[in-house]
Amino acid sequence: MMLPERYDPKNRELFWLSVWEKNNTYKFDSSTKKELFTIDTPPPTLSGMMHIGHSYSYSQTDFVARFQRMLGKEVFYPFGTDDNGLPTERLVEKLKGVKSSEMSRSDFVSLCLKTLNELHPSFVGDWKRLGISCDFNILYSTIDDHSRRISQRSFVELWNSGRCYRKESPTIWCPECQTAISQVELKDNVLKSQFVNLKFGLESGGNILIATTRPEMLPACVGIFVHPDDSRYKNLVGKRARVPLFKHFVTIRADPRASMVKGTGIVMCCTFGDQTDIEWFKAHNLELKIAITRDGKMTEIAGAYAGLKIMIARKKIVEDLKSAGLVDGLKDIEHSVNVHERCNTEIEIIQSKQWFIKYLDLKEKFLEQGRKINWYPEYMRSRLENWINGLQWDWCISRQRHFGIPFPVWYCVKCDEPIVASAKKLPVDPLETGCPVKKCSKCGYSKFVPEKDVLDTWATSSLTPRISTELFKGKPIFKKLYPMTLRPQAHDIISFWLFNTLVKSFLHDNILPWNDAAISGWLLAPTGEKMSKSKGNVISPQVLMEQYSADALRYLAASSKLGEDMPFQEKMLVTGTKTITKIFNAIKFSVPNLGAYDGVKPSKFSIVDSWALSKLQHVIEASTESFLVYEYSKSLREVDSYFWQIFCDNYLEIVKDRFYNKNNYSDDEIVSAQFTLYHLTLSILKLYAPFLPHITEEAYHFFHSGKENVDSIHRTSWPVVNKRFFDKESEECGDVLVDILSVVRKFKSNKHVSLKTPVKELHIHCEDLHKELIGKIEKELKSSTYSEKIVFSKNVDTPCDRFAIEVGVVLGQSSPISSLPS
């Protein structure tokens, strides 16, 4: 076979992608008898393109998938896209220039579906281009009928088991998106605000001061609290105060939730400013006064301010308070506030009817489940526990949005009793399908209205282990697929996706969704900060794959430790590219010298061959162990250092002479070299294959594929340690050779002469034990140092690194050396 001069990743990577696709190289065999390795692939949110964080974390999972496949397991590696709910709505609104609030639900939904269909092929194409070895036929979307059925079924089951409830209660609300959201969708933003001290007039005369950052909540003020132990204010308890500007009276009460040290120590309670307000409201049976509408404006109770947006109302009210002399101190502050993570809008707490999954009573069980998972790295579990311990709300699963999976629910017009669809009739959209019952079982009335709300996207994506595996429902393998082996994901969504999946599996099946959780880190901007569009520091993986190669991008992803963030550095792509080139060249050199290799073992191995083979066993052992616990970067490091330092820099240099000057060697020595070279190159390619699937496939087909009779390196078996190759004596012997070689190279380098400069006499001083070893490798020592003669003498000046051996070099040449070209 004529080997190309250079490796052209741009063409060859695409070539191999098409070959893999044609040959179904990564197809999951559902009739397999092999051990299974099942992966709960994260479904990326369908946006225009894969971003660099995706290329980073999906590569890491792919290393594991390819390794496990080579280990001989049948890898179940599906691919899904998450494409419903708010992120998708925002994407479609942006791309199509529409507003969902100005469209009918059915029009908007069909526009969403149409847009998703347009985006899907090139979006998924990016993952394929990166060489991700999913079986892309095991494909799902969290909005398709299959997912709808499973998601709605989950709701129905939880309703039947009493875990779902619908209740009018204070709910976290985003005025911008105009929907209820859940605790997990909150994040902190530091915003500028004003801290205002307000004068409340006591009914009995005099004033008290109350500090607030939200004076616009005054119309909804329903109570005032002081701490029961606060001696300053004991006399106030039971009295009434007049709310400034709005002039209604509220009662002052004692409650331990009021802090003595915050603000003035007197706090007002409004329905609802924050979480504590809800607690007071419930504990003291306070009146409900709603000051803020669902779209973030003031209600009628705000009187003159009704209809104004919150921020405008706040400003006006402060001005009016000031001019009325009701403000005693005002300062600008920065404080962190809860905002909706999708749109950065400050959230409100609004009284509304929502669906919840009741789970606060199960915190202990969830902690228990979390402890049963094998976490990689181990410490990531504490993030889950931290989250569970901090849970304060049941899971609100209803969203007042258009594009999502509908609740399969109707309500009796008369008594509001929910009628939930039968699990057999799913999926269903109640807006399009009539209520399945004729009469309300509670009141007998016969008119119903459909639920308009849709499910939280996490209520669906938390079912991915069911969604992907149920694609095989009805086949014998189905039962074996779930629970799954591995959940790979990044650390930022432990409290979302990981926790929610744990919850659903527990509630439905009382099992763990997977045995292992491997948590990856983030690829950061070169400066060490998060990449984000707003900072303008986003790097495109598509451009990098074009400029370098998919393999190089994967190499970068392999260099970070599991779970740790890593700053992006372009030089890693250069290092990856160099490795790719080196592999190509090393194999290109080896192949012609393997010409006569026919699989026959030599009757005796040359020592240098045993040295390289023995060292290889250590690498296989360490690399495999690391891979089994998802420490792919350690695995790569092992292979890298063996390949560069032992194989290329030394073994190949030493063994060359046997190919160039065959006459100086016995047949056994030649056969030994060929066998060893074949074995080493094949093993190296296999060890690199999970990381660099394209170049290893390319190089494998130069020669090895013909001997191995397996049409892809990715279908060959992972190297196993062959204990017979462990050879301590040869290892030491080879190390001695390399050490002496290194001294000679150093000498020549210092003399500024070529490493090929002949050595007239190589003087060595050492113990008898080493003399014996050196005798065994004399031929290799002479050829690799270009020495004419080896002399044991005390005429030496340089010690070796690792051994008690000293070396002296006499340059020059008394007669032509046979191994040099003329």
Place this chain on the structure above:
RNA sequence: GGGCCUAUGGUCUAGUGGUUAUGACGUCUCCUUUACACGGAGAAGGUCCCCAGUUCGAAUCUGGGUAGGCCCACCA
């Protein structure tokens, strides 16, 4: 305020009780050798964040600082 993680030559990084402290990039010197100059051989460059302790011995273990990051809570 709580939890967790991190701190190693200019940069990134390996290293869970004894190493001359790893490798890569960068810098400098040399070598154009029939796999590769996207290569090879060398060199320079480190108070392993600080303090205390455990130990014969600490980059590594313990405690206390300092700095950074992530998650959570508070947000009167």
